[in-house]
Amino acid sequence: MKKKKVFVTGITGQDGSYLTPILLDAGYEVHALVRLRGGDRPVIIDDLAREKKVIFHTGSLTDLSSLSTILEGVRPDEVYNLAAQSHVVSSFKSPVETWDVNYYGLGRLVNEALRVNPDVRIYQASTSEMFGNSPAPQSENTPFDPQSPYAMSKAMAHTDFIMHKRASMGAFAVSGILFNHESPRRGRDFVTRKITFSLAKIAFGLQECLELGNLNAVRDWGHAEDYVRAMFMMLQQDTPEDYVIASGESHSVRDFVEIAAQYFGINIAWEGEGKAEIGRNKMTGKIVVKVNPEFYRPREVNFIQGDATKAHTKLGWKPRYSFSDIVTEMVKSDQELVRREYKL
Ligand code: NAP
Ligand code: G4F
Numbered sequence: 379m380k381k382k383k384v385f386v387t388g389i390t391g392q393d394g395s396y397l398t399p400i401l402l403d404a405g406y407e408v409h410a411l412v413r414l415r416g417g418d419r420p421v422i423i424d425d426l427a428r429e430k431k432v433i434f435h436t437g438s439l440t441d442l443s444s445l446s447t448i449l450e451g452v453r454p455d456e457v458y459n460l461a462a463q464s465h466v467v468s469s470f471k472s473p474v475e476t477w478d479v480n481y482y483g484l485g486r487l488v489n490e491a492l493r494v495n496p497d498v499r500i501y502q503a504s505t506s507e508m509f510g511n512s513p514a515p516q517s518e519n520t521p522f523d524p525q526s527p528y529a530m531s532k533a534m535a536h537t538d539f540i541m542h543k544r545a546s547m548g549a550f551a552v553s554g555i556l557f558n559h560e561s562p563r564r565g566r567d568f569v570t571r572k573i574t575f576s577l578a579k580i581a582f583g584l585q586e587c588l589e590l591g592n593l594n595a596v597r598d599w600g601h602a603e604d605y606v607r608a609m610f611m612m613l614q615q616d617t618p619e620d621y622v623i624a625s626g627e628s629h630s631v632r633d634f635v636e637i638a639a640q641y642f643g644i645n646i647a648w649e650g651e652g653k654a655e656i657g658r659n660k661m662t663g664k665i666v667v668k669v670n671p672e673f674y675r676p677r678e679v680n681f682i683q684g685d686a687t688k689a690h691t692k693l694g695w696k697p698r699y700s701f702s703d704i705v706t707e708m709v710k711s712d713q714e715l716v717r718r719e720y721k722l
Contacts, residue, residue: 381407388460397606439483469528480531504553508533515685525677557624561602562711578712581642591673593632600625601699624684641709
C-alpha cells in the first residue's frame with residue numbers, strides 16, 4: 379500500500395523532534411520544511427537526516443515561492459504546522475517578523491496545501507497565550523485576550539486560517555491549543571530551561587547567580603512528548619475540531635526554581651518583594667537567584683491553567699508525565715549536558 383505523506387514545519391524545534399518519531403512509527407513518508415540557516419537542530423533530527431528517514435526541503439514560511447514549489451512536489455495528505463517565531467519576548471522586539479511567520483506564514487501554507495490537495499488534513503500549533511488574562515481554567519470556549527504580538531498573531535492565524543477555512547470550505551483544519559510544554563529539548567531562552575541549565579552551572583561553580591524576571595507568573599506546564607501525542611490524535615479523528623491540551627495543574631516560576639534547586643541540594647530562602655526579590659542558598663547564605671527587571675515583559679500573562687476535559691473525553695488523551703517528572707528529567711539532563719559541555 380502507498381505510504382501516506384505528511385509535511386511538517388518546525389521539525390528542528392522541540393515539538394518537531396518529538397512528533398517525527400511518532401509519524402515514522404505510524405508508517406508515514408515524512409517531508410519537512412527546514413530553513414537554510416536555522417538554529418541548532420536537536421540531535422535526533424540530525425540522526426534522522428543522516429539515516430535518510432525524513433525528506434528535507436529547504437524553504438521558509440515567509441517565502442511563498444519555496445512553499446508553493448515544495449507543496450506541488452509533495453502533495454501531502456497531512457500537514458503539521460509547528461514552525462513559528464515562538465518566543466514571546468522576541469515578539470515585542472520583532473513584531474513584523476513574528477506576524478510574517480506566525481500569521482501570514484500559516485496563510486501561505488494553508489492556501490498552498492489546500493490548492494495541491496483539497497482533502498489535506500492540517501494541524502496548527504495554537505497556544506494558551508491566545509487566552510491571555512481571561513479567567514482560568516481556560517477551555518475551548520474561553521474568549522481570547524492576547525497580550526503580545528506573538529499571542530495576537532497566533533489568535534488571528536487560528537481565526538482566519540483554521541476556523542474560517544473549516545467553516546467556509548469544509549477544510550479539515552484544526553488547532554491544538556497547547557499550554558506550555560517543556561522537555562530537555564526546550565530552547566534555553568524559555569524560563570524552565572533557563573532555570574535548569576543555569577542551576578546546573580551554579581551547582582558546578584560555573585555561574586554565580588540566576589537572573590530572572592517575573593517570579594510570580596503562573597504557568598500550566600506539561601511534557602512535550604505527551605503534547606505531541608495529542609496533536610497526532612487530533613488529525614486521526616473523523617471530524618475536524620480544536621482541542622485544549624493542558625495538565626490542569628499550575629505552578630509559579632518561583633515554585634519551579636525551588637523544586638529544581640532542591641535537586642542540586644540547594645534550599646532557597648526568599649527575601650524582599652517584586653523587583654527587589656532575591657533567593658539565598660539557606661546553607662551558604664549566597665545569593666543564587668536575583669530578579670532583573672530587564673526580563674520583565676511590557677505586558678504579562680499572569681496566571682494560566684487549562685481545562686482539557688474535551689481532549690480527555692473525545693480523544694482519550696491523558697498526560698503520562700507529572701510536574702515533578704518534568705522538572706527531574708530536565709535537571710538531570712542539564713546536569714549531564716553541563717558535564718559534557720565543560721568537560722567536567
Ligand atoms: P521552537 O522550539 O521554538 O521551534 C520553532 C520551529 O520553527 C523551529 O524548527 C524553527 O526552525 C521553525 N521556524 C521559525 N521560523 C521559521 C520560518 N520562517 N520558516 C520555517 N520554519 C521556521 O517551538 P516549539 O516549542 O517546538 O513549539 C512548536 C509550535 O508550537 C510553535 O508554533 C509554538 O508557537 C507552538 N506552541 C508551543 C508551546 C510550547 O510550550 N512549547 C505551547 C503552545 C504552542 P529553525 O531551527 O530554523 O529556527
Ligand atoms: O518560558 P516562557 O518564555 O514561556 P511563555 O511566555 O509562557 O511562552 C511559551 O509558552 C506558550 C504557551 O503558553 C507558547 F505559546 C510560547 O511559544 C512559548 O513556548 O515564560 C514563562 C513565564 C512568563 O510569564 C515570563 O514572564 O516565565 C516568566 N519569566 C520570568 N523570568 C521568564 C523569565 N521567562 C523567560 N523566558 N525568561 C526569564 O528570565
